[in-house]
Amino acid sequence: MPTKNEMEVGRKEGILRADVRLDRAQTDEERFSRADLVFSGVDHSTISYEVRVFLNNPDADEGSSRTAEEGYAGRFVIFAHGGCFGGVGHCDIPAGPRAPHDLRLPHALTQQTKVVDITRALERVFANEPHQLRSITLIPISKGAEKGKRGLSTDLFQFDAVKLRTYAHATASELGLSVDYDLGP
Amino acid sequence: MAVRRNIRGLTDDQLNQLRAAFGAMQAIPDERGYHFFAGMHGLPLPSYCAHGSLLFLPWHRAYLYFFELYLQDIAANANVQNASDIGISWWDWTSNASHTNGLPPAYTAAQIEGTDNPLAIATVEWPIQLVQDVVQALPGTLTAQGRTLRDPDEPDELPRRSTIESILTLPTFTSFSTALENVHGDVHVWIGGTMTQVATAAYDPIFWPHHSMIDRLWHMWQLRHPGLTPPVSIMNIALSPFPMTVAQTFDIDPLGYDYAVQDIG
Numbered sequence: 001m002p003t004k005n006e007m008e009v010g011r012k013e014g015i016l017r018a019d020v021r022l023d024r025a026q027t028d029e030e031r032f033s034r035a036d037l038v039f040s041g042v043d044h045s046t047i048s049y050e051v052r053v054f055l056n057n058p059d060a061d062e063g064s065s066r067t068a069e070e071g072y073a074g075r076f077v078i079f080a081h082g083g084c085f086g087g088v089g090h091c092d093i094p095a096g097p098r099a100p101h102d103l104r105l106p107h108a109l110t111q112q113t114k115v116v117d118i119t120r121a122l123e124r125v126f127a128n129e130p131h132q133l134r135s136i137t138l139i140p141i142s143k144g145a146e147k148g149k150r151g152l153s154t155d156l157f158q159f160d161a162v163k164l165r166t167y168a169h170a171t172a173s174e175l176g177l178s179v180d181y182d183l184g185p
Numbered sequence: 186m187a188v189r190r191n192i193r194g195l196t197d198d199q200l201n202q203l204r205a206a207f208g209a210m211q212a213i214p215d216e217r218g219y220h221f222f223a224g225m226h227g228l229p230l231p232s233y234c235a236h237g238s239l240l241f242l243p244w245h246r247a248y249l250y251f252f253e254l255y256l257q258d259i260a261a262n263a264n265v266q267n268a269s270d271i272g273i274s275w276w277d278w279t280s281n282a283s284h285t286n287g288l289p290p291a292y293t294a295a296q297i298e299g300t301d302n303p304l305a306i307a308t309v310e311w312p313i314q315l316v317q318d319v320v321q322a323l324p325g326t327l328t329a330q331g332r333t334l335r336d337p338d339e340p341d342e343l344p345r346r347s348t349i350e351s352i353l354t355l356p357t358f359t360s361f362s363t364a365l366e367n368v369h370g371d372v373h374v375w376i377g378g379t380m381t382q383v384a385t386a387a388y389d390p391i392f393w394p395h396h397s398m399i400d401r402l403w404h405m406w407q408l409r410h411p412g413l414t415p416p417v418s419i420m421n422i423a424l425s426p427f428p429m430t431v432a433q434t435f436d437i438d439p440l441g442y443d444y445a446v447q448d449i450g
Contacts, residue, residue, distance in 0.1 A: 085230060143374035
C-alpha cells in the first residue's frame, strides 16, 4: 500500500496520484459487496479540509466535477482542531503504547483513520473498458472559515498510507474478513 | 419529557419558548450556562469532545443530553412556558427547504424585536488574549469582538437524503458511525465561520440543532437495527466530563427525551 511519500504529485502541487493495476473479479472468491479506500494516520490538527477521490482520472483537479463521468468516487471531510492553544507539549501526541494501567483516552490529536466507500465507483470502473482500476487521484481542498478563501491545499492533507479494502459481505468488516489490496504499480 | 422537533415545524409559541430558553442560558455565567457548555467542545481548554473515534456518537449524545437538562432548568427559572418539554430541535439539512434556502430562518434572523437573536449569534466569554489569538490563527471563525460568524456554501451542497438513507442501512455500528461522522463534518464546513473548527464550533447556536439531527439519525439507525450495539470494548468507557458511560447512552428512553415523528420537506 502506498504511503503518502510514495504517491506521485498529480496535475498540480497538492494533488496526489497513485498508479495501480487492479483487474475486475474473475472468481466468486474475488467478488465484493463493498469496497473502501482506507486512509490511515490522517492529520486533523489544524484547518478543516476535505479530500476528493477520483478513479481512473489522473488529470483530475479541484475544478473537476464530482460526477461519475469524471471518475468521482467520494470524499471525506476532516473537521479539524484549529491548531494548538495550550502550553508547551500540549499538542504533542505521545509516542508508543500506553502502560496497561493507564486508563487515559488516546490523545485528542491522535491521527485518524478515514474511510471512503467507493463501491459504486469501482463497479463502474470494472464495468467499462478497460475493466481495470489504473489510478487513484486524491484532491485536498481547504475548508477554512471563509468560503471565498478555500481551494486546493498543498499542506493540510497529511497521512501515512492508503489501501483498498474489499468485503465479500457487508458485515465482514466486524469479523475481519476483508481483503486488502496493495495499490502499488 | 423533552420532545425534539424539526426546527422548521415549530409553532410560533414553541419557537418563542426555544428562543427564550437559549437567551436565558446564554445569560448564565456559571457551569449551568451556554458558554460553559460550548466551551467543553473546544476552547477554552480543556477540550473534551470526541471525534474520529467510536466515542463520537455517544459523547455527543451525552453532551446534548446534559445541555438540554440545563436548558430546561434555566428556562423554568426564567418562567418560560412548557420549559420541561423544551428539546433541542433538529435541523434537517437533507430537506428540500434546506437544499433550496440553506439555514433555517429561525437561526438566521439577526434580531428579534430589536435584540440579538440568541439562535443566530453568540459572543464568546474568553480572555481578550484568547479571542485575539483565535482571530489571528483562525480568521473568519470569530469577529474581533468574539462574536460568532457563518459563511455558508450553496444550499444544494448540503448532504442529500439518498446519502443518509444509504448510511442508515449500514449493518454495523462501526461503519454507521464512521459514515455519519463524515457527513457531520461536511455540514460543519458547509456552514463556514465559527462552525468550521472544533475549537469554536459549539458557540454557534446552529451547532445544537445540527447535532440534534446527528443524534436523531443515530436513534433512527438504532430503531432499524435493534440489538446492534457499539463494540463491547467501549461500552464501559466514561464520557468525560459527564457522569455517564457509553452504555448509558445507548437507549434514549431512560434519558427522558424523544424525537417527534416529523418529515417536513
